[in-house]
Amino acid sequence: MLRRERWRLLLVFIVVVAALITVFPIKGRIRLGLDLKGGAHIVLQAKGTPENPLTGDSVERLLAVLRNRVDQYGVSEPVIQRVGSDRIIVDLPGVEDPQAALELIGKTALLEFRPVLSVSSQVPAAPHRENYDSEESFQRAQERWQEAKDEIDALALQMEERQKDDPSLYVARDERGTVYLLGGIAVTGRDLQDAKTNYDNLGRSVVSLKFNSEGTKLFDTATKENVGNQLAILLDGAVISAPVVQERISGGQAQISGKFTPAEAQRLSIMLRAGALPVPVEILENRSVGPTLGSDSIASGLRAGLIGAGLVVLFMLVYYRLLGIAADCALGVSMLLLFAGLVSLHATLTLPGIAGIILTIGMAVDGNILIFERIREERRAGKTPMAAIDSGFRKALTTILDANITTLIAAAVLYYFGSGPIRGFAVTLSIGIVASVFSAIIVTRVLVSVLAGNRRSSWLV
Amino acid sequence: MFAKKVFNLDFMKYKKVAMLLSGILLLLSLGLLLVRGLNLGIDFSGGVLVQVELSKPVSVGDLRDVLRDGGFAGSTIQAYGEKGIIIRVAADSDEAQLKVLEVLRQKDSDLKLLRLEKVGPVVGKQLRQEAIIATVIALVGILAYITFRFRFRFALVSVAALVHDTLITLGVFSLLGREISLPFVAAILTLVGYSLNDTIVVLDRVRENWKDYRPLGLDGMLNKSVNQTFSRTINTSLTTFLPVCALFLFGGPVIADFSLALLVGILVGTYSSIYVAAALLSEWYSRYPAKS
Numbered sequence A: 001m002l003r004r005e006r007w008r009l010l011l012v013f014i015v016v017v018a019a020l021i022t023v024f025p026i027k028g029r030i031r032l033g034l035d036l037k038g039g040a041h042i043v044l045q046a047k048g049t050p051e052n053p054l055t056g057d058s059v060e061r062l063l064a065v066l067r068n069r070v071d072q073y074g075v076s077e078p079v080i081q082r083v084g085s086d087r088i089i090v091d092l093p094g095v096e097d098p099q100a101a102l103e104l105i106g107k108t109a110l111l112e113f114r115p116v117l118s119v120s121s122q123v124p125a126a127p128h129r130e131n132y133d134s135e136e137s138f139q140r141a142q143e144r145w146q147e148a149k150d151e152i153d154a155l156a157l158q159m160e161e162r163q164k165d166d167p168s169l170y171v172a173r174d175e176r177g178t179v180y181l182l183g184g185i186a187v188t189g190r191d192l193q194d195a196k197t198n199y200d201n202l203g204r205s206v207v208s209l210k211f212n213s214e215g216t217k218l219f220d221t222a223t224k225e226n227v228g229n230q231l232a233i234l235l236d237g238a239v240i241s242a243p244v245v246q247e248r249i250s251g252g253q254a255q256i257s258g259k260f261t262p263a264e265a266q267r268l269s270i271m272l273r274a275g276a277l278p279v280p281v282e283i284l285e286n287r288s289v290g291p292t293l294g295s296d297s298i299a300s301g302l303r304a305g306l307i308g309a310g311l312v313v314l315f316m317l318v319y320y321r322l323l324g325i326a327a328d329c330a331l332g333v334s335m336l337l338l339f340a341g342l343v344s345l346h347a348t349l350t351l352p353g354i355a356g357i358i359l360t361i362g363m364a365v366d367g368n369i370l371i372f373e374r375i376r377e378e379r380r381a382g383k384t385p386m387a388a389i390d391s392g393f394r395k396a397l398t399t400i401l402d403a404n405i406t407t408l409i410a411a412a413v414l415y416y417f418g419s420g421p422i423r424g425f426a427v428t429l430s431i432g433i434v435a436s437v438f439s440a441i442i443v444t445r446v447l448v449s450v451l452a453g454n455r456r457s458s459w460l461v
Numbered sequence B: 001m002f003a004k005k006v007f008n009l010d011f012m013k014y015k016k017v018a019m020l021l022s023g024i025l026l027l028l029s030l031g032l033l034l035v036r037g038l039n040l041g042i043d044f045s046g047g048v049l050v051q052v053e054l055s056k057p058v059s060v061g062d063l064r065d066v067l068r069d070g071g072f073a074g075s076t077i078q079a080y081g082e083k084g085i086i087i088r089v090a091a092d093s094d095e096a097q098l099k100v101l102e103v104l105r106q107k108d109s110d111l112k113l114l115r116l117e118k119v120g121p122v123v124g125k126q127l128r129q130e131a132i133i134a135t136v137i138a139l140v141g142i143l144a145y146i147t148f149r150f151r152f153r154f155a156l157v158s159v160a161a162l163v164h165d166t167l168i169t170l171g172v173f174s175l176l177g178r179e180i181s182l183p184f185v186a187a188i189l190t191l192v193g194y195s196l197n198d199t200i201v202v203l204d205r206v207r208e209n210w211k212d213y214r215p216l217g218l219d220g221m222l223n224k225s226v227n228q229t230f231s232r233t234i235n236t237s238l239t240t241f242l243p244v245c246a247l248f249l250f251g252g253p254v255i256a257d258f259s260l261a262l263l264v265g266i267l268v269g270t271y272s273s274i275y276v277a278a279a280l281l282s283e284w285y286s287r288y289p290a291k292s
Helices: A005-022 A058-075 A099-104 A135-165 A213-225 A262-276 A290-346 A351-380 A383-416 A421-454 B011-035 B060-069 B095-108 B121-149 B152-176 B182-249 B251-272 B276-285
Strands: A039-046 A079-083 A087-093 A110-117 A172-175 A179-182 A192-199 A205-211 A233-237 A238-241 A253-260 A281-289 B047-053 B076-080 B084-089 B114-121
Touching: A005 A058, A005 A290, A005 A421, A039 A058, A039 A079, A039 A099, A058 A079, A058 A087, A058 A262, A058 B114, A087 A099, A099 A281, A099 B095, A099 B152, A110 A213, A135 A172, A135 A179, A172 A238, A179 A233, A192 A262, A192 B084, A205 A213, A205 A262, A233 B076, A238 A253, A253 A262, A253 B251, A262 B114, A281 A290, A281 B121, A290 A351, A290 A421, A290 B114, A290 B182, A290 B251, A351 A383, A351 A421, A351 B182, A351 B251, A383 B121, A383 B182, A421 B182, B011 B152, B011 B182, B060 B076, B060 B084, B060 B095, B084 B095, B095 B114, B114 B121, B121 B152, B121 B182, B152 B182, B152 B251, B182 B276, B251 B276
Parallel strands: none
Antiparallel strands: A039 A087, A039 A281, A079 A087, A110 A179, A110 A233, A172 A179, A192 A205, A205 A253, A233 A238, A281 B114, B047 B084, B047 B114, B076 B084
16 A cells, blocks of 8 residues: 555544544434424514604614513524514524414514493304205395394494594404494503413403503503493404403503413413514514424435435445445445534534435435546556556546536525525535545545555456 | 446437437427416415325315315415325415414314415515526526636537526426425526536546547547446436435425426436537537637
8 A cells, every 4th residue: 555545544534533523423413404393484574654663773672572572482592683674583493383483473462451432233143054944044144144244334434434533543343343443542561560371260361461550550540431331452453352341440450351272371471571562563484394394304304315325325336346335435424524514514404405415425426436437447448457546536536526616606606595494405515515525536545545455456446 | 347338329420319309398398488387386476385284184175175165266285195285375464374274274173283384475576586696696607617627618518508407397397387496496506516517527528538539520529528428427317316216205295396306407417418518519519610
C-alpha cells in the first residue's frame, strides 16, 4: 500500500469515528419538522381597521398577546415570530388538536357586556321530513318555519334602521339565529382581572370572571340599571348568552355559561386572561399535522428507505462483485455522514427531507458507477489493474464533480426560495451530495486500494 | 472478470426517429398543458385540505354525496389505504375547514383528524411566483455553469434536454390530473439537476473524444461517447429508480406525487441524455460546423 493511501485510510477512519460519535445514539439528536413530529404551523396577517389602524406598536402587542396565549396553553418550544411588517408565524409543535390551536391563535376574543334593548323570538328548528306523515303537512310546516324566519329577518332590518340613528346601539345574533338589539358597551374584557374554568351546579362548564376595580364599578352600574332585564355577553361580536339580571352584582364576579365543552371553556378562559388581540388577524396559511400521521410518515419513509437501499446494495453486489462491496461500504459511509451532517448543522428533518435522503441513496452510488466503468475501460485498453484503478479514479473525478455541482445549484436555489418542508429537502439533498462525493472519491478509493493490495488485483478488476 | 459488456450500438442512426418522437411528446405535453392545464393543489390555488382516518371504510361516492349536501360540491376526494381520506376544497375561509370536518363527522363521528391545511389566495399566489422565480434562477445558474465548464452549444443542448424532461413530466401530470403541490416543485428542480447530471456525463465524454471528430466523423464520435457511457447511464438510472420506486410504493400518500414526478423524470431523463443532447449536437454541428 502506498503511503498516500495510508493517509487516506487514516482520514476515512477519523471521519467515520467522528460521524459515529455525532450520530449515536440517534434518538433525539435529529430535529424533526412539524410534518413529522406533528403540530401546527400558522401564518397570520394582522388587519388594521379604520378605527384601529395597524402600527408597529399594535403588532408588537399582538405578538405579546399571542405569546401569552400559547404559553398558557402549554406548548413546548413554540416559535412565534414576526415576518415583514404585519405577518406573524406561529409554530406549535406537538399540538394534538389542530382545530383547537387554530381557534386559540386566530380568535380576537373581544369580550363585551351590553344591555339587551329588544330581542326577537328564537328561530325554530327547520322541519325534518321524517317527522311528518304526509308531504302536505311537511310543506305546511316548512311554510310556517319560513314565515317565522322572515318575521325575524324583518325585525332585524328594523333594528338595523335604529342602529343607523344611534351608532352606540348594536345588532347581533347568537348561534341559534335570535336577533338582539343591544345598548352601548357596559364593560369589556379589558377590565378583567382573571378568568377561570369552573362548573356550575348543573355540572356544565362555565367561565368565571373576576373584574378589576374599574371593571367592578362598571359591572355594578350595569347590573343595577338592568335588574329584571337581559344583559348580553358578546364574544367577537356574537352573543354567547344573555342572562336575565336577577339582582345588582357589586362583588366584581360574573359567570359566562354557554354550551361549552370543558376544552372550549378552557380555551376561552386562556384567551380572556391573555387579553383580546389588539387588532384582528386573518389566517393566511395553516398546516397542521396530527402526531399519528407524523410517526406514520417516519415509519413509511424508513421502510421505503431500507427497501430502496437494500435493492441498490444488491444491485451493486451482483453487477460489480468485489468492487460492489467497496461501493456498498461507501454508500454506508455517505448515509452515516448525511446523518452526522444533519445533526451537527442542527438541520430540521421533514418529510420531503426523507425523500431527499432516499434519492441520495440512488445518487450516492453514481460516483462509484462512474469510477468503476472508467476502471473497466482502462483495463480494456490494456492497462495493468493498479494503473487502471489509478487512472480510473483520476479521469472520473472531474465528471463526478461536474455532474454533482449542477444538482447542488438546484438544491441551493430550493433552499433559498423554499420554506419549511422544502427547505428540509434542499438541506438533506445538499448534505447528501457532498457526503456521497466524498465517499466516492476518498472512501471507495481506499477500499479499492486495500482490496487490490493483496496481489489478487487482477481478479478484482 | 472485467469488461463484461462493450456496447457498440449505432445510436445516431435513429436520431431522426428519436427527434420525431421527442417532438411529438413535447407537442402532446404542451397541448395537454394548454388545454387541460395542471391540477394546481391548494398550495398554489389557495384552499383547504383535510386528511382524516375514518373509523370504518366508507366509499368515496358516499363521501362525495355527504360533502355535496354540506355545500362542498367542488371538492376532490382522494382515498388511500383502507380508511384514509384526503379532501381538498377550493373554499377560502377560516370556517370552511372546520365545516368540512363537521360534515365528515356527521357521517363518521369517530374519525381521526390527521392533517388540516389552509392556504389563503395571497399566499398561494406568492408561492406560485416564488416557484417560477426559483425555477428560472436554477436554470440560469446551471446554464452559466455548463457554459463555463464546457462550450456554449453544450450548455444549450443540455438545457434543451432538461426543458424536454421537465415539459414531458409536467405533461404526464397534466394527463393523469395529479396534484401539483409544493413538494412537486422540489421534485421538478431535483429533476433538473438529475437530468443535467446524466447529460453532463455524456457531454463530458464527447468533449474528451473531440479528437476523434476527424477520424470517426461527427456521428461516429458521438456514438462512441454514448456507447462508452451507456452502461453507466443505465446503471445510475437503475440505482436511482429503485429507491424512488420504493418511496413511491411504500412512502405513504403524502409523498406519492413527489416520487411519481421523479420516476417519470428519471425515465425521460435517461432517454434524453442519450438522444436529445447527443442528437441535437449531431444536427447542430453537421449543419454549422465549429470554427476550428
